[in-house]
Amino acid sequence: MPPALLAAALHSLDEGIVVARRGAAAGGLEILFANAVFCAMTGYPESALRGRRHGLLHGEKTDVAKIVSWQRTARPGQSFAGEGYLRRKDGGVLHAAWNFSLIPASRGRAVHVVATYRDTTEKRRLQEALLHAQRLDAVGRLAGGVAHDFNNLLSVINGYCQIMASQVADQPPLLKGIDVIHRAGQKAAALTRQLLAFGRREPLKARVINLNRLVHGNADILSRMLGESGRLKLALARNIGQVRTNPVQFQQVLLNLVLNARDALRANGQVVIRTARRNVRSGLNRRATDAAPGRYVCLSVSDNGIGMDAETQRQLFEPFFTTKPEGEGTGLGLSLVYGVVEQSGGFITVKSELGAGSTFEILLPETNEPAEPPERTAAIAPLPSTRGHESVLLIEKDDLLRKMVAGILTADGYHVAATRSPAAARREARHLPKPAQLLIASLTSEGEKLARALQAAEPNLRILCTTGRERAPALGWLKRRRCAYLPKPYALSELLKRARALLDA
Numbered sequence: 001m002p003p004a005l006l007a008a009a010l011h012s013l014d015e016g017i018v019v020a021r022r023g024a025a026a027g028g029l030e031i032l033f034a035n036a037v038f039c040a041m042t043g044y045p046e047s048a049l050r051g052r053r054h055g056l057l058h059g060e061k062t063d064v065a066k067i068v069s070w071q072r073t074a075r076p077g078q079s080f081a082g083e084g085y086l087r088r089k090d091g092g093v094l095h096a097a098w099n100f101s102l103i104p105a106s107r108g109r110a111v112h113v114v115a116t117y118r119d120t121t122e123k124r125r126l127q128e129a130l131l132h133a134q135r136l137d138a139v140g141r142l143a144g145g146v147a148h149d150f151n152n153l154l155s156v157i158n159g160y161c162q163i164m165a166s167q168v169a170d171q172p173p174l175l176k177g178i179d180v181i182h183r184a185g186q187k188a189a190a191l192t193r194q195l196l197a198f199g200r201r202e203p204l205k206a207r208v209i210n211l212n213r214l215v216h217g218n219a220d221i222l223s224r225m226l227g228e229s230g231r232l233k234l235a236l237a238r239n240i241g242q243v244r245t246n247p248v249q250f251q252q253v254l255l256n257l258v259l260n261a262r263d264a265l266r267a268n269g270q271v272v273i274r275t276a277r278r279n280v281r282s283g284l285n286r287r288a289t290d291a292a293p294g295r296y297v298c299l300s301v302s303d304n305g306i307g308m309d310a311e312t313q314r315q316l317f318e319p320f321f322t323t324k325p326e327g328e329g330t331g332l333g334l335s336l337v338y339g340v341v342e343q344s345g346g347f348i349t350v351k352s353e354l355g356a357g358s359t360f361e362i363l364l365p366e367t368n369e370p371a372e373p374p375e376r377t378a379a380i381a382p383l384p385s386t387r388g389h390e391s392v393l394l395i396e397k398d399d400l401l402r403k404m405v406a407g408i409l410t411a412d413g414y415h416v417a418a419t420r421s422p423a424a425a426r427r428e429a430r431h432l433p434k435p436a437q438l439l440i441a442s443l444t445s446e447g448e449k450l451a452r453a454l455q456a457a458e459p460n461l462r463i464l465c466t467t468g469r470e471r472a473p474a475l476g477w478l479k480r481r482r483c484a485y486l487p488k489p490y491a492l493s494e495l496l497k498r499a500r501a502l503l504d505a
Helices: 003-012 036-042 061-073 121-167 172-198 211-226 247-264 310-315 333-343 399-411 422-431 445-457 492-504
Strands: 016-021 030-034 079-087 093-103 112-119 207-209 230-236 242-245 269-280 294-303 347-353 357-367 391-395 415-419 438-441 462-465 483-485
Touching: 016 036, 036 079, 036 093, 036 112, 061 079, 061 093, 093 121, 121 172, 121 399, 121 492, 207 211, 207 247, 211 230, 211 247, 211 269, 211 294, 242 247, 242 357, 247 269, 247 294, 247 333, 247 357, 269 357, 310 347, 333 347, 333 357, 391 399, 391 422, 391 445, 399 415, 399 492, 415 422, 422 445, 438 445, 438 492, 462 492, 483 492
Parallel strands: 230 269, 391 415, 391 438, 438 462, 462 483
Antiparallel strands: 016 030, 016 112, 079 093, 093 112, 207 242, 269 294, 294 357, 347 357
């Protein structure tokens, strides 16, 4: 085959091809030929590669040493495969897989080696993204379990606040203290909802907000958080649109990012929060992890601190990963940030260099809807008197919560049988003066079997589902108006109202 035709064939391949001369030099094999694909991968023209050692391109010296060692004793038919990082001419890095083989000689010892290189950067990025998603799922499951237990405790705290408020309604100083406890309980309930949302066990409950207003509303507390470590600067664009996210959770995103920036600051430190509009055009989202084409609102938090190396950046959003000393960080802050941004339909990236600071950039889809007014924490509500008289079967595993709910229902006039499991409920239901008319339970599979049995005895059975799942289970065998969903932690006043509304429907 003519040499020109052979070279044209090698240039037409979709993998990088390098032909080199065997040798024992520490710098690698001498490059004799590189095709167009390999030149495009590395950024070097063929003339700049010809005659140089291939170790110039490999990021790890051990990779070069292994290849040199292999070719000393290799025979035709024996190949050497590996993968690692290659250095581009512009200083960038790509990940590649390679395979080296000897070119058989017509006579004597083979003196040439052919190598194929395949750019696996995107494949590796996707594998890392999958691994990261799996780790986030694991911590989401853990967070969901913890939040479920806290919801039971908060239901008890907030419930007894309402009971005590009714008893001291004529004593303003005591009532004020109880109201403070109740408001703190409501805030704690909002935090558990964040954990559940992070674990995707509760809807995001997103609202349309303006990020500039959110930043301005939290500027004072963010400045106080920085303290003497540095100063806060706002660079907010005037023309940004609205976004849809949960304002409480996104406030936590801001707090976490500014806290991390504070810990990285040195003398004369500065943290800058910027907002801007960003239009991602088609063709700019080449990687699967890039933002899809569309209009976004960009919020970034930058600092001029110590910065991070590449290895730290790769692990940054992983659950339980922290660079702080033992006992000073949980490693969940940035995982929570990642979860909130992802659930809001957004994207988050980080750019950092050692000694040059870091920038976290968040893109959230822009919406044309008007911003909604902020929610306010409700004051403690008095317990209503619904004057119930029906038979109620309560299934609640948590002893404190079960005792409290049974007590308030009994005080309101209901005949209550309270148990901790569906099996026990079957026995206790027999002691009710008449078949249960209302079932209050978290409907697991066993709970649903019990509900069907109860309906056989009482066709007009109502069900108040207190499951910790995102929504009440579909009960096709029950009329829609005879079933309601009350997520934990719930207020006792809301429980009484829902129960009465179901029974009166």
